[in-house]
Amino acid sequence: MSNPGRMIPGEPLLERLGLGTSSLVELVRRLAIVAALAALLSAATFALVESVATTTTVRRGDRGEVRGSANGPARGTERAEGGRRARWSSPELARAPAEIIMQIVIIGIAAFAGRKVLRLRL
Amino acid sequence: MIRARLLFWLDSLLLLAVAVLQSPRMSSLAVHEWLAVAFAGLVGLHLLVNWRWIVKTLRRIVVPDSTRARINAALNGLLFILMTITVFSGLAISEVVMPLAGVTTSTLRAWRQLHNVLASLGLGVVGFHVALNWDWIAGVVRKGILLRSSPGVTAPLSPDGLATAEAEDA
Numbered sequence: 001m002s003n004p005g006r007m008i009p010g011e012p013l014l015e016r017l018g019l020g021t022s023s024l025v026e027l028v029r030r031l032a033i034v035a036a037l038a039a040l041l042s043a044a045t046f047a048l049v050e051s052v053a054t055t056t057t058v059r060r061g062d063r064g065e066v067r068g069s070a071n072g073p074a075r076g077t078e079r080a081e082g083g084r085r086a087r088w089s090s091p092e093l094a095r096a097p098a099e100i101i102m103q104i105v106i107i108g109i110a111a112f113a114g115r116k117v118l119r120l121r122l
Numbered sequence: 123m124i125r126a127r128l129l130f131w132l133d134s135l136l137l138l139a140v141a142v143l144q145s146p147r148m149s150s151l152a153v154h155e156w157l158a159v160a161f162a163g164l165v166g167l168h169l170l171v172n173w174r175w176i177v178k179t180l181r182r183i184v185v186p187d188s189t190r191a192r193i194n195a196a197l198n199g200l201l202f203i204l205m206t207i208t209v210f211s212g213l214a215i216s217e218v219v220m221p222l223a224g225v226t227t228s229t230l231r232a233w234r235q236l237h238n239v240l241a242s243l244g245l246g247v248v249g250f251h252v253a254l255n256w257d258w259i260a261g262v263v264r265k266g267i268l269l270r271s272s273p274g275v276t277a278p279l280s281p282d283g284l285a286t287a288e289a290e291d292a
Contacts, residue, residue, distance in 0.1 A: 016124050016125065017124065017125055017128055017171065018125035018128070018129070018171055018174075019170055019171060019173065030169075030170055030173055031166060034166055034169050034170075035166075037202075037206075038206045038210075041203060041207060042206065042210040045207050045210060045236075046210075049211075049214075049230065049232050049233060049236065050228075050230070052232070053230045053231070053232030053233075055230070055231045055232070056229040056230055056231060057229055057230075057231045057234065084217055087147075088146055088147050088150055088151040088154070089150060089151070089152075091148065091150040091153060092147060092148050092150075093148075095145070095148045096142075096148050096149075099141075099144070099145045099148045100138070100141045100142060103140070103141035103142075103144045103145070103245065104137070104141050106245050106246075106249070107137070107140070107141070107245060107248050107249040107252060108249065108252075109249065110245070110246045110247075110248070110249020110250060110252075110253070111249040111253040112249075112253070113253075114249060114250040114252075114254070115253040115256055118250070118253070120193070120194075120197070120250055121190075121253075121254065121256070121257060122254060122255065122258070
């Protein structure tokens, strides 16, 4: 009788986890590919946003520092805004169940639509 | 079995993290930012564990009549792009993590708008990602391999459509 939970003698942990390799070098290579792709995307986004966007938001603590000199003379200061750090300094755990359930429901609706309408499957 | 369990709990953790990350007001900004950093690491692990599927799918998309593989690849690629840019734009407006590392973050409002829009879009694409892997998720839950390891229970297919190593060897 088969026993799916059994260990196969001599099988490396990385293989058992389904990583498809027992070589750490190979694993690092794969991680480097993922990191390089992420870095490429991030660099492209940075270049795009920094070259196109013009409106700055002044944080409470930065007021005066930013005004008129943020990242070039063309950039305006739109509005003063209290730091998010100050406003969201402590967790509101009472909201957690409702908030988390709401997000899971949204994901569920998207999953249902993907399954039934778009017929997504592997 | 160990792979199926690892994948299931890793993916469940990622799903929960996505839900919590949607509301920084609930979690507090510091928790939001540190959780996002941990989330990025877990996404990296998720990609490593599913590496064979990724390579297999990328090879399959060039084959004629492989519309499904192309749609799957496009959807997963879009999710990777959305998650990467969402995390990066979050770091760009970070008020806790990046200042701690001595990095001055951007004051451009566009970063915040980009972060919010992509985070919301990401929620929908995560839903599609769940839909894509629904058969595997249902298989893992149905066979009850999460809590026990009974002899004779056949492991379900992994998300890459391959039987798990244990099942292949059985």
